[in-house]
Amino acid sequence: xxxxxxxxxxxxxxxxxxxxxxxxxxxxxxxxxxxxxxxxxxxxxxxxxxxxxxxxxxxxxxxxxxxxxxxxxxxxxxxxxxxxxxxxxxxxxxxxxxxxxxxxxxxxxxxxxxxxxxxxxxxxxxxxxxxxxxxxxxxxxxxxxxxxxxxxxxxxxxxxxxxxxxxxxxxxxxxxxxxxxxxxxxxxxxxxxxxxxxxxxxxxxxxxxxxxxxxxxxxxxxxxxxxxxxxxx
Numbered sequence: 613x614x615x616x617x618x619x620x621x622x623x624x625x626x627x628x629x630x631x632x633x634x635x636x637x638x639x640x641x642x643x644x645x646x647x648x649x650x651x652x653x654x655x656x657x658x659x660x661x662x663x664x665x666x667x668x669x670x671x672x673x674x675x676x677x678x679x680x681x682x683x684x685x686x687x688x689x690x691x692x693x694x695x696x697x698x699x700x701x702x703x704x705x706x707x708x709x710x711x712x713x714x715x716x717x718x719x720x721x722x723x724x725x726x727x728x729x730x731x732x733x734x735x736x737x738x739x740x741x742x743x744x745x746x747x748x749x750x751x752x753x754x755x756x757x758x759x760x761x762x763x764x765x766x767x768x769x770x771x772x773x774x775x776x777x778x779x780x781x782x783x784x785x786x787x788x789x790x791x792x793x794x795x796x797x798x799x800x801x802x803x804x805x806x807x808x809x810x811x812x813x814x815x816x817x818x819x820x821x822x823x824x825x826x827x828x829x830x831x832x833x834x835x836x837x838x839x840x841x842x843x844x845x
Contacts, residue, residue: 624737629669630809631718631734631745636667637810639714640786643667645707649685652704653696656681674735676728683728690717690725713786718742744813747834751805753841758802760841761815765822771798781821784814 636643643663650658658681665671666678688696693711700708718726721743733739740746749757765781766774775794782793789811795801803811816830828836 620737622737624735625669625672627737627741628731628735629667630748631741632663632667633806634745634809634812635716635718637806638813639716640789641710641714645710646682646685648704648707649688649711650681652700652707653685653688655684655688658682676732679728679731679735683726683731686717687725687727689715690719719744744830747809747812747831749805749808749812749834753838754805754808755802756841756845757808757837758796759799759844760837761803762797762799763844764824764837764840765797765818778818778822781818782814783817783821 635641636645639645644660646663647658647660650656656677658678662671662674662678666674689711693700693708693715697708700711719742720726720730726742730739734741762771765778771794775797778797779790779794782790784790784793792801792803792807793811796803808815812834813830816833819825819828819833825833825836
């Protein structure tokens with residue numbers, strides 16, 4: 613295998629790890645959710661350890677059944693959980709509770725559920741991530757980006773002055789995430805890089821809801837955030 617092929621495979625593995633990581637972070641899932649869903653609805657076999665290792669970039673050669681199970685689970689989430697809600701309530705009520713709280717699928721840039729072939733192409737480095745997932749935040753910049761976020765959203769006001777407006781613009785309803793967001797906005801805590809990866813889509817929606825820039829795409833938002841963090845630091 614030549615160097616270019618090895619680099620492409622390495623990049624693909626990292627991209628897949630990022631995709632699985634952000635998907636879980638956005639939903640607040642543990643690595644047990646997708647295997648439980650696949651088993652409960654007979655979507656294929658995928659183990660907890662495989663999800664964990666995919667998320668950490670440590671699964672070097674997953675079989676096709678892994679991508680098939682993930683794609684089938686994603687397709688069902690894209691359609692909505694109503695068709696299998698009753699089945700889950702009887703067979704796996706704890707899983708239903710998790711999915712009722714958050715069940716966001718992975719969509720392609722065309723707004724369709726990502727399929728098994730597309731997941732495989734990402735894993736081997738033949739296809740890019742969907743643009744809504746195509747970012748990488750390093751731990752070294754997390755604190756500065758957290759400071760920039762608070763400055764951006766509060767527009768120079770104290771948290772006491774802008775709290776209601778900013779919280780109303782933040783689209784997440786899960787209490788633990790809203791509390792974390794408020795702590796970062798008030799300067800009490802910072803996001804980690806892991807948290808920022810998972811929060812970025814909803815932070816981008818907050819940015820748009822606040823009317824800061826309704827034309828910017830998510831990559832432009834992250835670029836603006838990095839520029840502001842460099843100015844502040």
